[in-house]
Amino acid sequence: MPWRLLRFALNKKHPEPRMFTFHEKLKPSYDVVIIGGGGHGLSAAYYLAREHGITNVCVLEKGYIGGGNTGRNTTIIRSNYLTPEGVQFYDESVRLWQDLSEDFDLNLFYANRGHFTLAHTDSALRTMRWRAEVNKHYGVASEVVGPEVVKEAAPMIDITCAGHSPILGALYHAPGSVARHDAVAWGYGRGADQRGVEIHQQTEVLGIDVEGGKVKGVRTSKGYISTGKVLCAVAGSTPRILKMVDVKSPIYIHPLQAMVSEPVKPWLDPILVSGSLHVYISQSARGELVMGASLDPYELHGTRSTLDFVEGLTSHMLEMFPFLSNVKVMRQWAGMADMTPDFAPVMGKTPVDGFYLDSGWGTWGFKATPVCGKTMAHTIATDTAHPLITGFSLDRFRNYALTGEKGAASVGH
Amino acid sequence: MKIMTCPLNGPRPVSEFFYWGELRPMPNPATASDDAWADYVFNRNGAPGLKKEWWCHTPSNTWFIAERDTEKDVVLKTYFYEGDQ
Numbered sequence: 001m002p003w004r005l006l007r008f009a010l011n012k013k014h015p016e017p018r019m020f021t022f023h024e025k026l027k028p029s030y031d032v033v034i035i036g037g038g039g040h041g042l043s044a045a046y047y048l049a050r051e052h053g054i055t056n057v058c059v060l061e062k063g064y065i066g067g068g069n070t071g072r073n074t075t076i077i078r079s080n081y082l083t084p085e086g087v088q089f090y091d092e093s094v095r096l097w098q099d100l101s102e103d104f105d106l107n108l109f110y111a112n113r114g115h116f117t118l119a120h121t122d123s124a125l126r127t128m129r130w131r132a133e134v135n136k137h138y139g140v141a142s143e144v145v146g147p148e149v150v151k152e153a154a155p156m157i158d159i160t161c162a163g164h165s166p167i168l169g170a171l172y173h174a175p176g177s178v179a180r181h182d183a184v185a186w187g188y189g190r191g192a193d194q195r196g197v198e199i200h201q202q203t204e205v206l207g208i209d210v211e212g213g214k215v216k217g218v219r220t221s222k223g224y225i226s227t228g229k230v231l232c233a234v235a236g237s238t239p240r241i242l243k244m245v246d247v248k249s250p251i252y253i254h255p256l257q258a259m260v261s262e263p264v265k266p267w268l269d270p271i272l273v274s275g276s277l278h279v280y281i282s283q284s285a286r287g288e289l290v291m292g293a294s295l296d297p298y299e300l301h302g303t304r305s306t307l308d309f310v311e312g313l314t315s316h317m318l319e320m321f322p323f324l325s326n327v328k329v330m331r332q333w334a335g336m337a338d339m340t341p342d343f344a345p346v347m348g349k350t351p352v353d354g355f356y357l358d359s360g361w362g363t364w365g366f367k368a369t370p371v372c373g374k375t376m377a378h379t380i381a382t383d384t385a386h387p388l389i390t391g392f393s394l395d396r397f398r399n400y401a402l403t404g405e406k407g408a409a410s411v412g413h
Numbered sequence: 414m415k416i417m418t419c420p421l422n423g424p425r426p427v428s429e430f431f432y433w434g435e436l437r438p439m440p441n442p443a444t445a446s447d448d449a450w451a452d453y454v455f456n457r458n459g460a461p462g463l464k465k466e467w468w469c470h471t472p473s474n475t476w477f478i479a480e481r482d483t484e485k486d487v488v489l490k491t492y493f494y495e496g497d498q
Contacts, residue, residue: 239459250455252434298432301461301484308428341455397455398448 019186020065020193023200029226030058030198032380033218034233035205035241037061038070039181040358040365041233042188043373044380045197051374052381055196059189060220062204062237066185069235072303072335073366074258074292075181076271076282078115080135080142080173082127085391086344086405087138089371092388094175096370104187108179109285113270115176116150120165120276128171141174153270162319165276176271178282178290184369208244208355215245215354229380231356233372236301236336238359245352249359250397251338255296256363257309259332261324263287277316288330291317295337295363303334337362344403347376347392348385356380357394418491419470420477433467436478436494463489 008014032048034041037059048054061067077097079090101108119125128144135142147159147167160166189199200222207219208230217226232241236253263286273280278294293313296306310332318325339362340346346360358376361368375386385393391403416424435458440449458464461484468479468491480489 240461243460248452248456249459250457251459252457253459253461299434299464299466299483300486302486304486338459398451400447400451 019190020199023198026058026200026203026220026223026225027198028224031056031227032229032231033057033225033227034059034231035218036068036233036235036237037065037185037189037199037201038068038233038235039066039185039188039369040070040235040361040372040376041231042185042192042199043369044231044233044358044376045192045199045373046188046195047374047377048381049192049195049197052377054381057192057196058198058200058225059192060203060205060218061199061201064201065189065199066182069335069337069361069365070185070369071182072258072333073181074280074282074290075178075284075366076115076176076280077110077179077367078173078176078271079140079367080115080117080131080171080176081405082131082134083344083391083403083405084134084138085403087135087140089388089392090367091138091140092374093368093371094177096374097177097179097367100184100187100370104191106183106187106190108183108187110177110179111285112175112177113282114153115173115271116145116153116273117171117173118150118167118272118274118276119169119171120161120167120274122168124276125169128169131171135173143172145170145172150272154268154272156267156321156323157272158320158322161277162322165319178271178284180285181366184366188369188373205241205244208241210245210352210355213351213353215352229354229356231358231376231380233358233376235338235359235361235365238338238357242357245350245355247350247352247355247394249346249394250341251346251360253299253301253336254339255300255303255334256292256294256337257296257305257332257334258290258292259305259310259313260284260291260330261289262328262330264289264327272320274316274320277319279313279316279320281317281320289324289327295339296334301336303336305332305334339363341397342402342404344405345372345392346394347372347389348379348394349383350394360392417468417479417488419473419475420491420493421475422470422473425470429470429472431469431471433469433476436465436467467494 268283271282340360
């Protein structure tokens with residue numbers, strides 16, 4: 001290390017600034033308490049402070065910031081969904097993503113790569129034409145392309161997939177991107193922190209007091225907080241929190257696993273997804289191949305990972321990219337996905353006054369981080385659901401009015 | 414959990430089994446209100462805990478009940494369904 005650099009590092013005049021302020025104690029009351037210090041919770045805190053001037057807010061996080069599904073997803077951002085509600089919502093999110101790095105003054109490594117959803121059957125191709133038409137109608141760049149375009153974008157691919165499930169075409173979505181997921185949580189967290197929001201890590205919610213159908217306060221492992229508004233943004237822990245306020249929901253928890261390979265030289269620019277083979281793959285800025293498959297087949301409230309998953313995923317991956325047989329798997333992990341019957345989220349107000357929900361984000365939550373924060377902040381500040389999320393309310397199930405979002409990730413269709 | 418005990422075939426790899434959700438009593442569709450029916454159709458007990466679940470050993474198409482801790486992923490016992498107890 002150059003001597004001058006070391007002298008600079010040891011100089012007390014240039015301390016390395018912390019991302020967040022450390023708060024010793026909780027205040028006795030806040031205007032809004034946000035449960036969950038992941039991307040969604042911190043983003044809501046950020047927009048509450050920035051757009052609505054509500055800064056007497058605390059974010060409670062059981063573990064550490066971004067340690068849940070924010071840090072466990074495969075960082076894919078896209079908006080080529082199937083329902084009008086979904087397309088409009090995710091399109092707003094993609095637009096927010098595009099200038100987030102400047103907004104935060106933090107490099108999110110947002111990389112526009114293009115996104116191919118591969119079709120191996122006629123029926124898959126038909127669904128893709130439908131998706132493309134819905135997307136185009138709402139001004140989202142999306143088109144069906146032939147196998148030759150896939151081959152050109154990813155020359156290493158075996159277009160026949162080992163001969164038994166040839167690629168017939170693909171849905172191409174040019175705005176498809178990847179971003180560094182931890183940085184998203186940190187960026188929102190720092191932005192909220194600078195505007196006066198308190199972030200309390202290692203603080204677990206033990207109970208929520210409800211009186212006369214209204215939220216009164218939150219019991220935590222670091223003391224009691226009285227508040228009239230609580231946002232629950234806890235992904236896989238949502239059913240546990242809903243039990244505290246006695247609200248029923250269709251949300252069920254299955255683990256979703258992912259893995260990365262050792263870093264290799266850049267060879268794969270676009271993001272590739274195959275619903276039939278249950279694989280998706282992209283190459284990170286560090287050269288690792290980030291890979292995922294479909295949900296684990298049964299309910300589980302834990303983040304264990306399995307060898308079955310690696311075996312299943314790699315066998316399909318080798319059908320697409322035979323040359324990867326020499327590449328080692330470096331790491332695997334799991335997150336708890338909060339699934340809904342119609343693959344759309346559950347957002348907005350609940351039967352309990354002052355208790356707001358941002359949940360049901362299953363396997364599709366990361367890409368929605370900015371727009372969730374923005375719409376939930378609006379919902380909390382005005383106590384009225386934001387127009388973009390009215391299709392995602394909890395009472396759609398009681399009214400038999402489901403959204404049917406088959407464009408979600410890791411969903412076979 | 415990698416091995417599950419089928420009441421008919423004994424211990425088998427879990428990949429041979431199919432999960433069909435928690436055992437839940439069905440209200441009478443002829444008399445249930447719309448709300449009660451919607452509650453049955455959509456709502457689930459999503460919180461972790463000890464649950465009685467439907468499982469099927471797919472090669473032999475054997476349906477049975479498994480009592481499983483959904484937080485620790487431990488199967489406590491498996492047996493044939495004998496009506497709602």
